[in-house]
Every structure is written in structure tokens, then in C-alpha cells.
Amino acid sequence: xxxxxxxxxxxxxxxxxxxxxxxxxxxxxxxxxxxxxxxxxxxxxxxxxxxxxxxxxxxxxxxxxxxxxxxxxxxxxxxxxxxxxxxxxxxxxxxxxxxxxxxxxxxxxxxxxxxxxxxxxxxxxxxxxxxxxxxxxxxxxxxxxxxxxxxxxxxxxxxxxxxxxxxxxxxxxxxxxxxxxxxxxxxxxxxxxxxxxxxxxxxxxxxxxxxxxxxxxxxxxxxxxxxxxxxxxxxxxxxxxxxxxxxxxxxxxxxxxxxxxxxxxxxxxxxxxxxxxxxxxxxxxxxxxxxxxxxxxxxxxxxxxxxxxxxxxxxxxxxxxxxxxxxxxxxxxxxxxxxxxxxxxxxxxxxxxxxxxxxxxxxxxxxxxxxxxxxxxxxxxxxxxxxxxxxxxxxxxxxxxxxxxxxxxxxxxxxxxxxxxxxxxxxxxxxxxxxxxxxxxxxxxxxxxxxxxxxxxxxxxxxxxxxxxxxxxxxxxxxxxxxxxxxxxxxxxxxxxx
Amino acid sequence: xxxxxxxxxxxxxxxxxxxxxxxxxxxxxxxxxxxxxxxxxxxxxxxxxxxxxxxxxxxxxxxxxxxxxxxxxxxxxxxxxxxxxxxxxxxxxxxxxxxxxxxxxxxxxxxxxxxxxxxxxxxxxxxxxxxxxxxxxxxxxxxxxxxxxxxxxxxxxxxxxxxxxxxxxxxxxxxxxxxxxxxxxxxxxxxxxxxxxxxxxxxxxxx
Amino acid sequence: xxxxxxxxxxxxxxxxxxxxxxxxxxxxxxxxxxxxxxxxxxxxxxxxxxxxxxxxxxxxxxxxxxxxxxxxxxxxxxxxxxxxxxxxxxxxxxxxxxxxxxxxxxxxxxxxxxxxxxxxxxxxxxxxxxxxxxxxxxxxxxxxxxxxxxxxxxxxxxxxxxxxxxxxxxxxxxxxxxxxxxxxxxxxxxxxxxxxxxxxxxxxxxxxxxxxxxxxxxxxxxxxxxxxxxxxxxxxxxxxxxxxxxx
Numbered sequence: 033x034x035x036x037x038x039x040x041x042x043x044x045x046x047x048x049x050x051x052x053x054x055x056x057x058x059x060x061x062x063x064x065x066x067x068x069x070x071x072x073x074x075x076x077x078x079x080x081x082x083x084x085x086x087x088x089x090x091x092x093x094x095x096x097x098x099x100x101x102x103x104x105x106x107x108x109x110x111x112x113x114x115x116x117x118x119x120x121x122x123x124x125x126x127x128x129x130x131x132x133x134x135x136x137x138x139x140x141x142x143x144x145x146x147x148x149x150x151x152x153x154x155x156x157x158x159x160x161x162x163x164x165x166x167x168x169x170x171x172x173x174x175x176x177x178x179x180x181x182x183x184x185x186x187x188x189x190x191x192x193x194x195x196x197x198x199x200x201x202x203x204x205x206x207x208x209x210x211x212x213x214x215x216x217x218x219x220x221x222x223x224x225x226x227x228x229x230x231x232x233x234x235x236x237x238x239x240x241x242x243x244x245x246x247x248x249x250x251x252x253x254x255x256x257x258x259x260x261x262x263x264x265x266x267x268x269x270x271x272x273x274x275x276x277x278x279x280x281x282x283x284x285x286x287x288x289x290x291x292x293x294x295x296x297x298x299x300x301x302x303x304x305x306x307x308x309x310x311x312x313x314x315x316x317x318x319x320x321x322x323x324x325x326x327x328x329x330x331x332x333x334x335x336x337x338x339x340x341x342x343x344x345x346x347x348x349x350x351x352x353x354x355x356x357x358x359x360x361x362x363x364x365x366x367x368x369x370x371x372x373x374x375x376x377x378x379x380x381x382x383x384x385x386x387x388x389x390x391x392x393x394x395x396x397x398x399x400x401x402x403x404x405x406x407x408x409x410x411x412x413x414x415x416x417x418x419x420x421x422x423x424x425x426x427x428x429x430x431x432x433x434x435x436x437x438x439x440x441x442x443x444x445x446x447x448x449x450x451x452x453x454x455x456x457x458x459x460x461x462x463x464x465x466x467x468x469x470x471x472x473x474x475x476x477x478x479x480x481x482x483x484x485x486x487x488x489x490x491x492x493x494x495x496x497x498x499x500x501x502x503x504x505x506x507x508x509x510x511x512x513x514x515x516x517x518x519x520x521x522x523x524x525x526x527x528x529x530x
Numbered sequence: 531x532x533x534x535x536x537x538x539x540x541x542x543x544x545x546x547x548x549x550x551x552x553x554x555x556x557x558x559x560x561x562x563x564x565x566x567x568x569x570x571x572x573x574x575x576x577x578x579x580x581x582x583x584x585x586x587x588x589x590x591x592x593x594x595x596x597x598x599x600x601x602x603x604x605x606x607x608x609x610x611x612x613x614x615x616x617x618x619x620x621x622x623x624x625x626x627x628x629x630x631x632x633x634x635x636x637x638x639x640x641x642x643x644x645x646x647x648x649x650x651x652x653x654x655x656x657x658x659x660x661x662x663x664x665x666x667x668x669x670x671x672x673x674x675x676x677x678x679x680x681x682x683x684x685x686x687x688x689x690x691x692x693x694x695x696x697x698x699x700x701x702x703x704x705x706x707x708x709x710x711x712x713x714x715x716x717x718x719x720x721x722x723x724x725x726x727x728x729x730x731x732x733x734x735x736x737x
Numbered sequence: 738x739x740x741x742x743x744x745x746x747x748x749x750x751x752x753x754x755x756x757x758x759x760x761x762x763x764x765x766x767x768x769x770x771x772x773x774x775x776x777x778x779x780x781x782x783x784x785x786x787x788x789x790x791x792x793x794x795x796x797x798x799x800x801x802x803x804x805x806x807x808x809x810x811x812x813x814x815x816x817x818x819x820x821x822x823x824x825x826x827x828x829x830x831x832x833x834x835x836x837x838x839x840x841x842x843x844x845x846x847x848x849x850x851x852x853x854x855x856x857x858x859x860x861x862x863x864x865x866x867x868x869x870x871x872x873x874x875x876x877x878x879x880x881x882x883x884x885x886x887x888x889x890x891x892x893x894x895x896x897x898x899x900x901x902x903x904x905x906x907x908x909x910x911x912x913x914x915x916x917x918x919x920x921x922x923x924x925x926x927x928x929x930x931x932x933x934x935x936x937x938x939x940x941x942x943x944x945x946x947x948x949x950x951x952x953x954x955x956x957x958x959x960x961x962x963x964x965x966x967x968x969x970x971x972x973x974x975x976x977x978x979x980x981x982x983x984x
Binding site for chain 2: 091122220240243245334335
């Protein structure tokens with residue numbers, strides 16, 4: 033029913049469009065550590081994809097900067113957002129009760145789920161009671177956490193993702209690689225191949241307008257036929273009992289407003305006290321995420337539509353536990369904008385799927401270990417601690433300090449590989465002894481062996497894979513020079529004055 | 531114990547022991563134009579950057595003609611064949627929108643014509659509640675959306691928008707800022723991802 | 738003011754000229770500089786990997802070596818960050834606190850303490866791309882990072898602009914990390930090297946003949962990446978240029 037008019041400016045069947053196969057990093061088996069470095073290498077081995085990914089994700093960071101720099105009070109807004117979240121989280125119990133009471137008074141059914149499994153059961157029960165067979169859904173990272181789609185697959189209820197990006201990932205059987213742009217690691221040739229196979233579109237037409245149109249046409253009948261709609265929520269407002277959903281496609285509004293049954297899954301950390309607080313968060317959210325002043329649609333649901341039914345599932349899934357973690361509770365301030373991913377040089381080079389977890393990028397480094405410390409014990413090391421994530425965070429989470437903090441927790445809890453721990457322990461001993469240290473760095477080669485920064489555990493050649501070693505200085509160490517040039521004739525002190 | 535009690539109990543047991551009062555939120559709109567004309571111009575400029583169309587009727591032009599001028603070349607069919615669903619008195623349309631309509635019956639609407647309750651200059655957004663929409667889904671199922679906006683109802687920024695009482699009273703309040711859009715395929719901006727393909731705002735004072 | 742010169746382990750071993758330039762530069766400004774002979778390392782390699790307990794003895798030795806000085810100066814941003822912000826494995830005695838509060842990175846010392854207004858001996862007639870190491874920029878406050886909203890400033894560039902003949906170039910991603918990241922460089926060698934190559938390419942594209950930085954560790958990584966791909970760009974520590982190096 034739609035007429036899809038391609039933009040004449042866009043390239044159709046471009047000769048230059050990549051045909052490089054989409055990299056698909058291996059997933060860690062159950063019970064094993066995610067190996068980010070290995071998966072990142074697999075991603076980098078597809079250079080066209082890797083380059084395109086870095087360029088596109090960096091473009092989001094650049095657009096974010098432009099938006100942020102036009103707003104004089106930008107840094108104040110970040111501080112306000114952070115303070116509002118601190119206030120809310122330190123009073124979270126009361127605000128959740130206030131929210132629940134108001135939502136119920138508005139005619140919304142409120143449920144509570146301790147974890148993902150309970151969430152899925154609750155939603156399943158609601159669907160069973162209404163004879164629901166097909167569901168249109170907008171993007172929700174919480175539902176990704178819960179493994180919601182897989183669960184519904186297993187009970188024979190069809191879930192149709194309505195966000196284009198999430199739909200692409202669903203059709204491809206992949207997890208989202210970015211929380212805002214789920215298929216950001218894919219090139220249009222990948223989407224053309226996928227849609228040709230799944231939607232019957234022209235395999236040789238990789239124009240984005242054509243592909244988006246093909247998906248629109250294929251999804252619209254499913255939207256009209258759906259028995260229920262699901263959304264997540266970006267914010268939940270205690271004083272109204274309502275919640276706010278932000279999308280660019282209007283797909284949450286379709287999901288919520290076309291069927292008569294609307295179920296919203298909301299993480300307990302999404303609370304803000306007052307409607308007025310939304311001014312701060314909406315001004316920050318899309319500017320931080322995509323560098324646009326606001327999402328195309330900002331939707332405030334406070335009560336079921338006339339004749340409709342609305343349910344909210346408030347989900348904990350590890351959040352109350354994290355609230356009790358001294359160093360890490362403030363990660364609950366996160367509003368899922370993805371700015372930290374966009375600025376992260378490691379994320380941009382390695383692609384979201386290399387993290388092997390619901391959350392990729394800096395955010396993933398500090399959230400995933402709280403779900404499964406051993407499985408995700410490598411992730412906090414997938415960072416240079418450059419700190420730009422902290423600076424772009426609209427709610428001022430000290431992300432890079434938490435990454436640093438997780439390293440300590442994981443080391444102390446015995447999650448570091450034995451070889452690494454042993455090497456660092458040995459290094460600690462050498463570096464604590466002036467004599468031992470002097471002996472260790474006598475020659476470049478022995479220095480390379482003993483200075484642990486660049487010669488770690490079982491990957492002795494890791495430095496040399498992409499880099500040359502430093503050339504040994506001609507006249508020895510600084511220490512030697514100092515002795516020759518500043519101390520000759522003086523009384524030498526110190527441990528090597530023999 | 532119920533999940534509710536478990537969760538609230540865990541929160542109360544673990545929450546950081548600190549007293550952090552809620553900050554006061556300023557309105558940050560000192561720098562905005564004081565007069566309607568300039569505020570409206572700012573709105574139109576921001577709307578345009580978000581992909582919306584500002585269609586001020588020319589002298590003597592009625593709204594039907596302004597509508598046709600804005601959309602005739604976007605429909606892929608003759609304008610006279612378009613299904614136009616309107617709930618505003620200024621534009622007749624050829625299909626009504628009734629509160630009891632099953633949303634799915636609106637699937638064939640080419641153009642929906644609605645009135646916004648207010649606009650936001652900062653972002654070029656227009657706001658609706660269920661009252662202005664009649665059937666919420668029409669604003670998303672229609673191929674194109676045309677919105678009448680009273681320039682007197684444009685607020686400066688989002689802080690001012692959220693100071694309005696609409697949110698406390700309405701079941702549903704939504705900001706539309708340009709048409710449905712996506713850049714999910716290789717960063718290429720595509721309008722009309724799932725919702726409307728175009729959004730046209732026509733300034734028209736309320737009756 | 739008695740200054741203790743801290744020459745971090747890898748500068749001692751691989752880049753003695755950086756240590757020499759730092760010492761000579763401080764001497765040019767009549768500073769009373771001493772180099773404590775038993776110094777080794779600040780503990781950063783262990784701490785950055787989460788192994789705080791393993792760093793305790795190294796940290797204690799650092800404090801033992803430097804507690805007697807009024808100020809400790811080092812030509813390495815990441816080591817100064819470790820001492821100032823993360824030297825926490827040892828008990829926080831008054832000596833430890835004194836050392837942590839009074840350890841300065843060389844650029845900070847020249848810019849904020851000595852407030853140097855000229856380097857008459859310095860002449861570097863080359864196009865230079867300055868590399869803000871992440872530690873100096875975001876943890877020590879050398880300048881305004883591009884992602885923060887606020888007035889531009891850059892202490893190292895302010896110093897370099899006083900050098901005769903120098904031409905500073907601007908790159909596309911001014912403060913993107915170069916990918917060294919301490920142990921990151923070996924735990925994630927592919928991503929690290931890719932970031933290094935991208936960084937060098939950005940400088941090269943924008944006409945830099947030299948990449949100059951206040952962190953030798955970043956330079957060691959970048960020069961290693963550059964040498965592997967045969968990039969013609971050269972690398973210098975800011976201390977060497979301020980001390981009068983001409984090439």
C-alpha cells in the first residue's frame with residue numbers, strides 16, 4: 033500500500049557498495065569467559081566493515097558534540113540530571129511505591145518481577161489470558177536482558193520487532209550490537225542480502241530507502257493484525273504514574289496504540305520523581321545519543337487508551353543488588369543513550385557483538401560483570417581507560433573509574449587468568465626491589481621481559497603482532513647516564529653503589 | 531514474600547546511605563525571543579532541521595489549498611483520490627475520525643489532519659493528547675500528517691513544555707518532531723520508517 | 738623548593754633522552770633537582786590490571802624514595818595520574834599523602850608552578866601534531882577535552898607555542914585515544930594497533946612531521962605501529978623540544 037520513493041541522491045545498486053561478508057564473531061560457549069580480544073580481531077579482519085563502523089559511530093559522537101556545544105547550560109544539565117538520579121536512587125523505594133499507586137489509580141495493572149525469567153512468565157500469563165498469538169514490540173534493552181524474544185519463541189508466541197534496526201537483527205538471528213542503532217555493524221549490502229532472503233526484496237538493490245521501504249511494507253500488515261503491543265520505557269514518572277518512550281520511527285506509538293493490549297517492561301531504575309524532571313532528561317537524551325535535539329517521537333503514557341488495557345512490569349534483574357554496591361551503584365543512573373559507546377575508541381574498532389553480552393561498549397564493561405562476573409571478567413580490560421565515556425555521559429556516571437574499579441574487584445575475587453595474576457605478582461616483586469629492578473632492565477631484552485606493561489603472561493609476542501619494539505638506547509639507561517654525568521666524583525648513594 | 535516486597539526490601543537494605551535532595555530545575559529560556567513572531571520563526575527553523583515542513587498559507591489561501599500545495603507531489607496518486615481524515619473544523623477532508631473507530635480501520639488514510647495542543651520552539655516539536663488525536667493511532671498509521679498549530683501556543687523550550695499541566699491530565703501526550711525517521715541502514719537518513727512519511731505544520735490560530 | 742625527579746621505568750630503560758631533557762630543562766630554570774637513586778616504578782602496571790595488593794610494596798618504595806622532596810616531577814602523565822589518584826594500596830600515612838598531593842607532571846610544573854613565559858634556547862622548525870595523552874588530558878587536566886562544553890585551553894600547546902619555528906597542526910579527531918592503554922596494548926593487541934595506526938594516519942593526513950606528547954608510553958606504542966607500517970612520521974617527547982632539540 034505504500035509508495036516507496038527512493039531518494040535520487042542515494043546510490044542504487046552502487047558498484048562501490050561492499051560485498052565483503054559480514055563478520056560474525058564467535059560466541060563464547062556457556063560457562064566460558066567472553067574473549068573480547070579474539071572477537072574484536074575477527075571484526076577487524078573485515079576491514080571494510082570495520083572502517084565503516086568506526087566512521088559511522090564516530091559521526092554520532094561528532095553530531096553529539098555539535099549539539100552539546102550549542103547549549104550554554106549543557107554541563108549544568110548533566111549535573112542536574114546526575115543529581116536528580118542520585119536523589120531518586122537514594123529514595124527509590126518510596127518513588128516506586130508512589131509510581132505504583134498512581135499507575136494503579138490511572139487504571140494500569142502493575143506487576144513486579146525479580147528477574148528476567150519472572151518477567152517473561154508474567155508477560156506470558158497476560159498474553160495467555162488474552163489469547164495473544166502475535167505481538168508488535170518496540171526496542172527494549174531490558175527485554176534483551178530478559179531473553180524475552182527467545183522465551184516467547186519457545187512458547188509459540190510471535191514477536192515482531194517494529195524498530196527497523198531491531199527488526200534487521202531479529203531477522204538475522206543476531207543480538208543488537210548497539211543500544212540505539214542495533215545493526216550499526218552491518219553495511220547495506222548485508223541488509224540487502226538479508227531482506228532478499230527473508231522479505232523477498234531485490235538482492236541487487238542495496239539502497240537504504242528501498243530497503244527501509246521493503247521492511248515498512250512487510251511489517252505494516254503484521255502491525256494491523258497484532259493482538260498485543262509491547263514497549264519498554266525510557267523514564268517512569270512517580271508523580272503521574274506514567275512512563276515515557278522515545279523513538280524516531282513512531283513504532284512504539286504504533287505498538288502501544290494499534291492493539292488494545294499494551295504491556296510495558298520497565299526497569300526499576302527508570303524512575304524520576306516529577307514531570308518537570310523530564311525537561312532535563314529529554315533535552316539530554318537524543319542530543320547525547322544521535323546528536324539530534326530530540327527523538328522524532330517522545331510519548332508519555334499515563335493511562336490505558338479508551339477501551340484498552342495496559343500493564344506495567346517493573347523489573348529488578350540485578351538492579352537492587354547493584355544499588356547496594358558501593359563503587360557501582362551510580363551505574364543505575366544510565367539512561368541508555370549510547371553516547372559512551374559512540375565515543376569509545378575500542379567499541380568503534382571492535383564492534384558491539386565482540387562484547388558477547390546484552391550491553392556493549394563502556395556501559396557493558398560496567399554492567400555485564402554485575403550479571404555474571406566470571407563470564408564477563410575480560411570485559412573491564414577491553415578499555416584504555418581514556419575517560420571520554422565519563423565526559424560524554426549525560427548523567428555523569430564515572431564510567432572509566434568504574435571500569436578501573438571492576439578490575440580490582442575481579443582480581444580480588446579470583447577472576448583474573450592465573451598466568452596474568454602470576455606475572456603481575458612477579459612484576460610487583462621485581463619493581464619493589466631497586467636491585468632486582470636494575471638487574472631486570474640491564475638490557476632491552478631483559479627489560480622487555482620484566483617490565484610487565486608490554487610483556488604479559490602467555491602472549492609474549494602480543495606487542496610485536498602489530499608494532500615494532502622500542503630500539504635500545506645507545507648509551508644505556510637514564511640511571512647510567514645520571515651516574516656518569518651528575519654523580520662523578522660525588523659519593524654515590526643507593527642500592528647500586530657497590 | 532511477593533516479588534514486590536522482595537524488591538522493595540532489597541532496595542531499602544542496599545540503597546546508598548546519603549542525603550541527596552532533589553535539585554531545583556531552572557527554565558533556561560532567557561535567551562529565547564520575547565515576541566511571537568520571532569519565536570514562531572525559531573520554531574519553523576527547528577522544525578525544518580528535523581525534517582518537518584512549515585507551510586504558512588499565502589495571503590488569501592485557504593487551508594485546503596495550503597494542504598494540497600504541501601502534499602500533492604508526495605502522495606504517489608492524484609490529490610483528489612487521497613483519503614484525508616480530518617478532525618479539525620478548518621479542513622473538511624473526506625473521512626471522519628471517530629472515537630470508537632477501530633484503529634486498524636485507519637490503515638488506508640493518506641493524510642491525517644489534526645490540531646496540536648502546543649508547540650516547542652527549541653526542538654520544533656508539536657504536542658498532542660488523546661483529545662486532539664481522537665484515535666491515537668491515526669497519527670502513525672496515516673501516510674502523511676498535517677498539523678494546525680496556533681502560534682500563540684508555542685512555548686520556548688522543553689522545560690516550559692513540561693511545566694504545562696497536560697501531562698498530569700491526559701492519558702497520552704506525545705511530541706512529534708518531524709516525520710518518522712531512521713538511519714539504521716548504514717547511517718542513511720530515511721523518512722517514513724514505520725510512521726508518517728511527512729509532517730507538515732500549518733500555522734492557524736485556534737477558533 | 739627541593740624537587741625529586743621521577744623517571745618512570747620505561748623512560749629509564751628505553752627513552753633516557755627524555756629523562757635527560759627533563760632534568761636539563763629543570764636545571765635551566767635553576768631548580769634544585771635531585772634524582773633518588775633507588776626509584777623503580779609507581780605501581781601502575783599492577784594497579785591498572787586490578788592487582789592492587791601486588792602493587793603495595795612498589796608503592797611503598799616509591800613513597801620511601803620521594804617523601805623527602807617538596808615536589809616530585811615526572812615526564813609522564815600516566816605515572817603521575819597513578820601516584821596522584823590511584824596510589825591507594827599502601828596505608829595513607831602523612832608521607833603518602835604528601836607524595837600524592839605534590840607529584841606533578843612536567844607540563845603542569847612548567848605551566849602552573851614555574852609559569853614559564855619563554856624558552857629562548859628552543860627552536861623546532863617543523864610541523865608538529867600534539868598528542869594529548871588521555872591521562873594528561875582527562876585525568877590531569879592539561880586542556881579542555883573536545884567532548885566537554887567550555888572554553889578551550891591547552892597547557893602543552895601554550896608551552897609549545899613559545900618555541901621558535903614550530904608549527905602546530907590540527908588533526909581530525911584531536912583527542913582520540915591512540916590505543917596504548919597500558920596492559921591493554923598486549924591484552925587487546927589488534928584493537929590497540931589499529932587505534933595506533935589510525936592515530937598516526939590522522940596526523941600524517943594533516944601534515945604533521947612529528948607527533949609530540951607528554952607521555953612516552955603513547956609515543957612508544959605509536960612509533961612501534963608507525964615503524965611496522967613504514968610511516969615516515971617521527972616522534973618526540975615535549976621535554977626534548979622545550980629543552981632545545983632541533984630534530
